Amino acid sequence: MTTAEAEATPVPRRGPAAAAYGPRARQVLGRVLVTLARSVAIFVPVFLVATFVTFALRSLSGLSPARIQLGEEATPEAIARVEAQWGLDRPFLTQYGDWFTGVLHGQLGTSWTNGADISTLIGLGLGVSLSVAALALLIGVVVGFALGTVAALRRTTWVDRAVTGFVTVISVMPAFVVGIVLVAVFAVGLGLFPSAGYVPVEQGVGPWLAHITLPAVALSFDVIADVARQLRTSLIAAYRENYVTGAVVRGLGTRRIFFGHVLRNGLGPTLATLGLKFPALVGASVVTEWIFGLQGFGRFANDSAQAGDVPAVQGVLVVSIVLVVAFNLIVDLVLARVTPAARRGV
Secondary structure (H helix, E strand, O other), X not given: OOHHHHHHOOOOOOOHHHHHHHHHHHHHHHHHHHHHHHHHXXXXXXXXXXXXXXXXXXXXXXXXXXXHHHOOOOOHHHHHHHHHHOOOOOOHHHHHHHHHHHHHOOOOOEOOOOOOEHHHHHHHHHHHHHHHHHHHHHHHHHHHHHHHHHHHHOOOOHHHHHHHHHHHHHHXXXXXXXXXXXXXXXXXXXXXXXXXXXXXXXXXXXXHHHHHHHHHHHHHHHHHHHHHHHHHHHHHHHHOOHHHHHHHHOOOOHHHHHHHHHXXXXXXXXXXXXXXXXXXXXXXXXXHHHHOOOOOHHHHHHHHHHHOOHHHHHHHHHHHHHHHHHHHHHHHHHHHHHOHHHHOOO
């Protein structure tokens, strides 16, 4: 190639989008890493303290596997023998160290009542509760998002008042009452859904959805109410900000203002409210699981507490802590990616 040909060869130029892609990608990665580092810095001490307190509950409770297996009339010698078999005669810190090491490896101990592996028992119940909670959260977010958006866009009108009234009504309806009504109408009356039981997703998506739909709908009412109310309040507040006034002055369209400015800034508080919703749906649905005949995580926790099965209760608390922290981490990552205020570090 001659010098003239080399000079004549066009050199590809990087456009504005290509030039900005590298720094933007680094900024996104930096925000994600900062969020992860902050979450880990919070999670580690919280997890250590929470697990220590959780394990200390056994000593404070005064419960013993010997009392469960031998009854209240057991002799001190028999109690000492059984406790030695369970390793309860060792120093407290030694017991905690062995238990915490097992927790880090996913081993939550052995049940005092039936000798079964607690990790296996929790896994069986957790699969049921996660299925119901995930569908309930999806229903709550979709319906609550629609209601909150409509109420904000039609604020001070009859539509806003109707949505607010509906949300207020469903927010005070207990999940077990809603569940009974759903079973009576859609399971017994219309025969559209099974009234009880659970089918794993491995046996078919259709039967799985059919068995979790009614309990998920019963649990979703509280999520719908919280999401709708929080989103309506946040969107109305965002409409009053100066940046929206500036966008109107610049002549931006209504749709562009809503999606580009109002919605993105109003999502933050709504997403933050979901941080504790999903773990609560997983563990606080004991009555609903009884109504629909589900052997879920909440029911397992309730049964373990009533039976005095301390290792099982400890395992439930550890899993609950992990669920809360993990879901809040997901929410933080979404907030860092979606909301402009989070990007600025506000």
